[in-house]
Amino acid sequence: MVIGGGATAMKQEIERIFRTVLEIVYEGIVVVDANGMIVELNDAYARFLGMRKEDALHRHVTEVIQNTRLHEVLKTGVAEKDQIQIIHGHEMLVHRIPMYKGDDVIGAVGMVMFQGVNEQYQMMDRIHQLAVASNRQKNAMQKTSDEFIQTFDAVIGHSSEMIALKKLALRVARTAMTVLITGESGTGKELFARAIHSASLFGKGPFVDINCAAIPENLLESELFGYEEGAFTGAKRGGKIGKFEAAHTGTLFLDELGDMPLAMQAKLLRVLEDRAIVRVGGIEKRPVNLRVIAATHRNLAEMVEKGKFREDLYFRLSMMHVQIPPLRYRKTDIPTLVHYYMDRLSTRFHVRKKRLHDRTLQLLYEYTWPGNIRELVNVVEVLVEIIEADIITPDDLPDFIYERLTQGDRDSSLAIKTTKSCSLKERVVHSEREIILGALKQTGGNKVAAARLLGIHRSTLYLKLKQLGLS
Numbered sequence: 449m450v451i452g453g454g455a456t457a458m459k460q461e462i463e464r465i466f467r468t469v470l471e472i473v474y475e476g477i478v479v480v481d482a483n484g485m486i487v488e489l490n491d492a493y494a495r496f497l498g499m500r501k502e503d504a505l506h507r508h509v510t511e512v513i514q515n516t517r518l519h520e521v522l523k524t525g526v527a528e529k530d531q532i533q534i535i536h537g538h539e540m541l542v543h544r545i546p547m548y549k550g551d552d553v554i555g556a557v558g559m560v561m562f563q564g565v566n567e568q569y570q571m572m573d574r575i576h577q578l579a580v581a582s583n584r585q586k587n588a589m590q591k592t593s594d595e596f597i598q599t600f601d602a603v604i605g606h607s608s609e610m611i612a613l614k615k616l617a618l619r620v621a622r623t624a625m626t627v628l629i630t631g632e633s634g635t636g637k638e639l640f641a642r643a644i645h646s647a648s649l650f651g652k653g654p655f656v657d658i659n660c661a662a663i664p665e666n667l668l669e670s671e672l673f674g675y676e677e678g679a680f681t682g683a684k685r686g687g688k689i690g691k692f693e694a695a696h697t698g699t700l701f702l703d704e705l706g707d708m709p710l711a712m713q714a715k716l717l718r719v720l721e722d723r724a725i726v727r728v729g730g731i732e733k734r735p736v737n738l739r740v741i742a743a744t745h746r747n748l749a750e751m752v753e754k755g756k757f758r759e760d761l762y763f764r765l766s767m768m769h770v771q772i773p774p775l776r777y778r779k780t781d782i783p784t785l786v787h788y789y790m791d792r793l794s795t796r797f798h799v800r801k802k803r804l805h806d807r808t809l810q811l812l813y814e815y816t817w818p819g820n821i822r823e824l825v826n827v828v829e830v831l832v833e834i835i836e837a838d839i840i841t842p843d844d845l846p847d848f849i850y851e852r853l854t855q856g857d858r859d860s861s862l863a864i865k866t867t868k869s870c871s872l873k874e875r876v877v878h879s880e881r882e883i884i885l886g887a888l889k890q891t892g893g894n895k896v897a898a899a900r901l902l903g904i905h906r907s908t909l910y911l912k913l914k915q916l917g918l919s
């Protein structure tokens with residue numbers, strides 16, 4: 449009885465603190481239950497909505513808050529942070545966070561940022577960037593197809609890695625510095641380059657790209673710097689401008705820079721330093737005002753060591769370095785990306801929107817995505833176009849998904865069979881076991897080194913070894 453009374457008192461006290469916090473925070477906060485019904489709303493939000501709190505409570509969130517997606521977050525279970533939502537004609541910065549109990553989504557919290565000077569400024573800043581970027585995007589979409597959505601809004605992902613990366617890229621965009629973007633193939637290097645361009649001072653100028661690996665060595669110089677009339681046999685009358693001049697006032701995207709021959713690297717460095725080019729066959733220096741964004745999937749530091757990439761150029765480029773991690777290191781982005789592309793591609797192909805069976809999503813989550821987001825887009829495209837049923841089941845997935853469920857899992861056909869039939873929990877344990885064994889193999893059984901490799905504390909590794917019966 450006494451214990452029960454104490455527990456009730458403590459519960460009441462916690463509730464009181466919760467309500468106080470709810471009212472003193474700068475943001476508007478709304479809480480919905482698993483059915484999307486509003487169970488909490490702070491005064492700040494109610495004031496902003498221009499209604500009494502009592503009138504909002506116990507109503508479905510879609511009836512109360514314009515353009516809300518909290519009910520969608522309940523379905524996807526994936527947080528949506530730093531989103532713009534138009535409420536009563538105002539563009540507001542919002543977060544939508546699902547609440548879990550075990551594996552079940554039991555509700556969601558919505559936060560809208562509208563008070564506090566800093567937040568206001570940040571919000572205005574972001575809105576301004578989005579407005580600029582969205583104009584550019586509209587123009588680009590009119591000119592081309594929707595392939596070239598160019599803003600940070602098109603960069604999907606709420607993992608901490610992705611949020612940090614977007615913040616860094618936004619900061620980078622505000623400078624005029626040369627940028628290096630690295631990452632495996634298909635991780636979104638070009639997408640980031642285009643987003644940086646759109647959000648930058650060069651955003652009003654052109655975005656010109658050149659793939660350094662695709663142009664034969666003897667043509668690369670004239671492609672980049674242009675040529676004068678009569679520079680070589682077959683040169684056009686009047687000469688030709690190169691990519692640098694074409695990108696004047698905008699951004700030049702040098703893709704696959706790691707494949708640029710050493711001699712060209714030296715010339716590129718000179719242009720970056722002089723901010724002027726000389727056309728092939730010419731002598732006149734032509735000033736260029738632009739930003740260069742270079743990208744490569746290669747490890748330039750390693751190439752420098754091997755003498756295959758100029759150290760001075762590498763140092764110059766790596767001052768602003770955006771490193772995009774492979775998708776397998778930011779797995780929490782997978783569900784968001786899958787849903788985003790399911791929606792987008794269904795709209796584009798004018799097909800009915802389908803749903804993914806939970807197990808299907810689990811398998812997509814566990815797959816290692818060696819081709820990164822490009823591969824994910826291709827897989828989703830096939831599913832959206834080919835599968836006719838309303839729900840996409842695990843059997844609809846291409847076989848190769850089963851063949852590479854976890855890194856280093858290829859040797860185990862048994863694992864593949866069992867993964868088709870066992871629960872998520874079992875499969876997670878199985879994957880964890882394989883990953884830990886792989887790390888131990890790599891470090892010759894050295895547990896401290898293995899823990900470092902896995903990015904976990906060694907005590908966590910010891911615990912996991914024990915739980916998995918490996919110690």
Ligand SMILES: Nc1ncnc2c1ncn2[C@@H]1O[C@H](COP(=O)(O)OP(=O)(O)OP(=O)(O)O)[C@@H](O)[C@H]1O
Pocket residue numbers: 602603604605631632633634635636637638639640703745821822825
């Ligand atoms: N974060 C992301 N959100 C949404 N789509 C993405 C994201 N990253 C990449 N994509 C999509 O994946 C595909 C590949 O991206 P992109 O061409 O930018 O990759 P890349 O790293 O430049 O590849 P490569 O090195 O092969 O040139 C594109 O369709 C792009 O729109």
